Amino acid sequence: MIGIIMFGVALVMLMLGFPVAFTFGGVALFFGIYAEGMELFAFMPFRIMSVMQNTVLMAVPLFIFMGVVLQRTKLAEQLLTSMGRLFGGLPGGLAISTILVGALLAASTGVVGASVVAMGLISLPVMLAHKYDKRLSTGTICASGTLGQIVPPSIILIILGDVLGLPVGDLFKAAVWPGVVLIGLYIIYILVLTRLKPETAPAMPVDPGRSRKQEVISALIAIIPPLALIVVVLGSIFSGIATPTESSALGGVGAVVLAIIYRQFSFRMIWDAAQDTVKVTAMVFAILIGATAFSMVFSYTGGDYLLEDWLHMLPGEQWGFIILAMAVILILGFFIDFVEISFIIVPILAPVAEAMGINMLWFAILIAMNLQTSFLTPPFGFALFYLKGVAPPEVKTVDIYKGIIPFIAIQILVLALIVIFPEWFGMSATY
Amino acid sequence: MRWIIKLDEGLARLSTFCGWIACIAMILMTANVFYDVVARYAFNSVSIGMQEMEWHLYSVVFLLGIPYALRNDAHVRVDVFYTNWSNTTKAWVNLIGAIIFVIPFAYLIANYGYSFAVDSYNMGEGSGDPGGLPNRWIIKAVIPFAAFFIATAGLNMVTFALRVISGEKSYEVEHSGGDLA
Amino acid sequence: QEKFTLRLAETWGPNFPIFGDTTKNFAKLVEEMSDGRLRIRIDSSNKHKAPFGVFDMVKAGQYDMGHSASYYWKGKVPETLFFTSMPFGMTAIEQYAWFYYGDGMELMQEVYAPQNMLSFPGGNTGIQMGGWFRKEIKSLDDLQGLKMRIPGFAGEVFAEVGVSPTNIPPGELYTALERNTIDAVEWVGPALDLRLGFQQIADYYYTGWHEPATELQYLVNKKTWEKLPSDLQTILKTAMRVSAYDMLVLSQHENAKAWANIKKEYPDVQIKNFPEDVFQAMYDANKKLLKEAAGKNDLAKRIVESQEEYLEKTRAYTDISERAYLNTMAEVE
Ligand code: NA
Numbered sequence: 048m049i050g051i052i053m054f055g056v057a058l059v060m061l062m063l064g065f066p067v068a069f070t071f072g073g074v075a076l077f078f079g080i081y082a083e084g085m086e087l088f089a090f091m092p093f094r095i096m097s098v099m100q101n102t103v104l105m106a107v108p109l110f111i112f113m114g115v116v117l118q119r120t121k122l123a124e125q126l127l128t129s130m131g132r133l134f135g136g137l138p139g140g141l142a143i144s145t146i147l148v149g150a151l152l153a154a155s156t157g158v159v160g161a162s163v164v165a166m167g168l169i170s171l172p173v174m175l176a177h178k179y180d181k182r183l184s185t186g187t188i189c190a191s192g193t194l195g196q197i198v199p200p201s202i203i204l205i206i207l208g209d210v211l212g213l214p215v216g217d218l219f220k221a222a223v224w225p226g227v228v229l230i231g232l233y234i235i236y237i238l239v240l241t242r243l244k245p246e247t248a249p250a251m252p253v254d255p256g257r258s259r260k261q262e263v264i265s266a267l268i269a270i271i272p273p274l275a276l277i278v279v280v281l282g283s284i285f286s287g288i289a290t291p292t293e294s295s296a297l298g299g300v301g302a303v304v305l306a307i308i309y310r311q312f313s314f315r316m317i318w319d320a321a322q323d324t325v326k327v328t329a330m331v332f333a334i335l336i337g338a339t340a341f342s343m344v345f346s347y348t349g350g351d352y353l354l355e356d357w358l359h360m361l362p363g364e365q366w367g368f369i370i371l372a373m374a375v376i377l378i379l380g381f382f383i384d385f386v387e388i389s390f391i392i393v394p395i396l397a398p399v400a401e402a403m404g405i406n407m408l409w410f411a412i413l414i415a416m417n418l419q420t421s422f423l424t425p426p427f428g429f430a431l432f433y434l435k436g437v438a439p440p441e442v443k444t445v446d447i448y449k450g451i452i453p454f455i456a457i458q459i460l461v462l463a464l465i466v467i468f469p470e471w472f473g474m475s476a477t478y
Numbered sequence: 479m480r481w482i483i484k485l486d487e488g489l490a491r492l493s494t495f496c497g498w499i500a501c502i503a504m505i506l507m508t509a510n511v512f513y514d515v516v517a518r519y520a521f522n523s524v525s526i527g528m529q530e531m532e533w534h535l536y537s538v539v540f541l542l543g544i545p546y547a548l549r550n551d552a553h554v555r556v557d558v559f560y561t562n563w564s565n566t567t568k569a570w571v572n573l574i575g576a577i578i579f580v581i582p583f584a585y586l587i588a589n590y591g592y593s594f595a596v597d598s599y600n601m602g603e604g605s606g607d608p609g610g611l612p613n614r615w616i617i618k619a620v621i622p623f624a625a626f627f628i629a630t631a632g633l634n635m636v637t638f639a640l641r642v643i644s645g646e647k648s649y650e651v652e653h654s655g656g657d658l659a
Numbered sequence: 660q661e662k663f664t665l666r667l668a669e670t671w672g673p674n675f676p677i678f679g680d681t682t683k684n685f686a687k688l689v690e691e692m693s694d695g696r697l698r699i700r701i702d703s704s705n706k707h708k709a710p711f712g713v714f715d716m717v718k719a720g721q722y723d724m725g726h727s728a729s730y731y732w733k734g735k736v737p738e739t740l741f742f743t744s745m746p747f748g749m750t751a752i753e754q755y756a757w758f759y760y761g762d763g764m765e766l767m768q769e770v771y772a773p774q775n776m777l778s779f780p781g782g783n784t785g786i787q788m789g790g791w792f793r794k795e796i797k798s799l800d801d802l803q804g805l806k807m808r809i810p811g812f813a814g815e816v817f818a819e820v821g822v823s824p825t826n827i828p829p830g831e832l833y834t835a836l837e838r839n840t841i842d843a844v845e846w847v848g849p850a851l852d853l854r855l856g857f858q859q860i861a862d863y864y865y866t867g868w869h870e871p872a873t874e875l876q877y878l879v880n881k882k883t884w885e886k887l888p889s890d891l892q893t894i895l896k897t898a899m900r901v902s903a904y905d906m907l908v909l910s911q912h913e914n915a916k917a918w919a920n921i922k923k924e925y926p927d928v929q930i931k932n933f934p935e936d937v938f939q940a941m942y943d944a945n946k947k948l949l950k951e952a953a954g955k956n957d958l959a960k961r962i963v964e965s966q967e968e969y970l971e972k973t974r975a976y977t978d979i980s981e982r983a984y985l986n987t988m989a990e991v992e
Pocket residue numbers: 152153154155156157158194195196197198199200201
């Protein structure tokens with residue numbers, strides 16, 4: 048029960064505006080010492096060491112570095128505004144470009160902290176400079192930055208493969224269509240919204256002196272170098288030159304090379320970029336460390352057993368089970384980290400689902416979609432914190448909270464579609 | 479008041495020093511990963527020691543980055559109320575938060591992290607993999623080391639808050655993310 | 660009568676097949692045999708978050724017990740290496756004989772005593788497979804510069820014959836092998852390999868030589884052990900021994916099931932033996948490395964010698980019993 052009270056207290060404390068990471072850590076400290084004594088915190092060095100040795104998370108600083116360099120050299124702006132120009136007089140071009148770039152990054156990493164922050168650095172300033180609505184901008188970035196969780200390679204799918212005993216390759220294949228549909232629906236949403244409210248996403252200004260053809264050609268030329276960089280990153284993974292994590296270093300070095308080519312390079316720029324990178328990286332990892340203290344206290348005071356008890360009360364009939372299981376995961380996603388969910392909840396649900404003859408591959412994709420949403424749901428959606436951490440002061444937490452709502456709705460819609468029409472996504476609900 | 483200003487500036491220099499090390503580690507880490515990829519792909523040569531160096535550097539980046547980010551107010555806040563508050567109210571939030579959250583949290587990590595590193599030193603712990611790095615205690619010692627500087631950065635939050643309360647400084651200029659995006 | 664609850668940290672995740680079944684089985688045995696006087700509370704890696712911190716946590720008394728593998732601690736205490744499985748070493752039954760009736764158990768306690776811990780055999784995976792290769796290994800030349808995920812001592816042996824051991828986080832292993840970032844992966848055996856999906860991307864599955872009898876371990880904090888009354892100590896020992904033996908049996912069962920599954924669903928997978936020159940080179944490399952390891956101190960020397968002597972004696976009997984029988988079977992089939 049302590050775990051539940053702790054969530055409530057953390058929520059109230061967060062509202063006071065003290066840094067999120069240390070609010071998690073500090074609240075955990077009080078409840079931990081109260082319930083288990085100081086000794087409990089002897090586990091902290093081990094938990095920090097696990098983060099240190101989790102080399103997949105190296106993608107976070109490396110991607111941030113790439114994002115910062117692209118931003119400082121204005122190459123990110125060039126990429127996005129040129130892509131936006133390709134849409135001509137159509138509003139929402141920048142937002143759609145952001146989603147497409149997010150989809151490309153998603154295919155090269157599965158670490159949300161890396162892609163959300165990189166996308167925030169690359170596209171938030173550009174969108175705001177072009178008078179985009181703050182909510183639309185932040186919602187688009189959080190949603191497209193989180194795509195990495197469902198678009199392979201994906202950490203959630205690897206963990207689920209492990210927990211459920213399913214081949215990773217099958218999961219990766221099964222996740223492709225849901226990912227594509229999600230991206231498609233994001234774009235459709237932008238198109239519909241901008242038709243109804245063009246002022247939320249103004250079209251790029253059209254140069255009257257140039258023909259449409261000239262515009263398109265010059266835009267295409269401007270897109271090539273930064274796009275080439277992304278292709279190099281992706282290409283290095285697909286060709287096996289680098290692992291997904293390593294590819295993010297190629298991205299950073301590539302961004303520096305572009306800076307040299309465009310005569311934007313200076314040692315000062317690299318040093319400044321390193322400083323920005325360190326600050327943002329520290330922000331992300333401080334949250335991870337605070338959260339690990341929090342989840343430590345939660346589970347060592349019996350929170351995990353409490354969850355297990357609740358889960359054993361789920362109904363035994365297939366549709367009721369699926370719908371309630373999804374609802375439980377969605378609600379827990381508001382509060383708990385996806386790794387905890389995968390390890391605490393999935394092992395309990397899996398045997399029940401299997402006994403019902405539910406196709407585990409389908410079940411795994413449902414969970415993955417659902418857990419992706421957990422990054423976006425206020426109040427504890429980590430993607431929202433990460434973006435806030437790199438956003439200019441005029442973007443408020445509330446803007447980000449409100450901006451994400453339509454995208455969460457879209458994710459729930461896709462989730463419902465996969466539940467009701469698995470065959471659309473090349474799956475079946477039962478064996 | 480004068481000594482508080484002196485202390486504040488001195489503590490700030492400690493955090494800046496941490497940031498400086500973290501920045502160097504950041505650049506080295508990028509070069510390290512790049513080198514490992516090129517060496518493996520182009521020259522078919524793999525060094526587990528170099529691969530381990532990657533996570534050693536990466537750990538330094540984020541652990542020593544935390545005190546640096548504290549001084550630069552780069553840690554994300556939920557600003558539902560915070561932005562609308564006066565400087566004095568903000569200062570009180572930061573002062574109390576630093577005293578009850580940051581400093582005790584950092585103290586416990588430093589305390590247990592110290593035995594963690596000493597134990598490793600006494601065992602002469604090294605990597606168990608072929609060609610891996612020796613002296614595991616060094617990277618483990620970064621945990622208490624960083625925690626110590628997180629504590630000093632916490633104290634720094636207090637001194638800065640006192641300066642704000644006295645009216646000599648304000649929070650306006652430095653806000654989450656700063657000039658980042 | 661006083662009741663005890665021991666907290667056990669295991670290196671594996673919850674519901675990790677075979678390994679996790681072993682600790683659950685152990686906990687159940689302990690509770691039933693002691694009529695509830697002794698309980699085991701298992702924390703898996705998702706809870707303590709430190710799969711390779713089990714040694715330190717049990718040593719410091721943060722946990723009373725651990726379930727892990729001794730060779731993981733080679734970087735901390737080099738002599739721990741010898742109590743899991745050695746390349747070209749004993750088979751599971753031979754090694755159990757060494758532990759329980761040879762000097763194995765005594766030597767193991769001698770290694771762990773300075774660490775304030777006791778160590779007991781914790782279950783055997785049986786012989787581990789030699790790994791998944793994307794290209795066939797036809798000679799020693801094919802191993803030169805081959806990038807393989809193979810940790811620990813076996814990795815050192817492979818390195819001696821020209822392989823480049825490579826670290827890849829488990830989460831990226833599949834992608835790395837699929838896209839030829841690495842050429843080969845050593846994991847465990849059919850039942851656990853199947854879960855990572857290597858059979859979908861590599862056709863050559865090599866037979867094992869490097870871990871003929873991987874024995875897990877139970878670690879017990881010495882203070883915890885001493886505060887238990889002797890009847891509960893006996894119950895604990897018995898439950899450890901029974902659950903360990905049961906794991907060997909369960910491994911055999913699950914691996915056979917998984918292998919039948921691979922054969923049926925992935926007919927392209929071929930079982931291969933390394934060519935003779937490769938085996939010979941690895942055998943020689945292993946001898947050389949063992950000699951180096953034994954030269955480090957007296958304890959290491961005594962362990963290596965004990966294993967060598969025991970292997971010689973026990974193998975001579977295995978040759979005229981199990982091996983002779985299997986050879987006969989191979990001829991009549
Ligand atoms: Na991804």
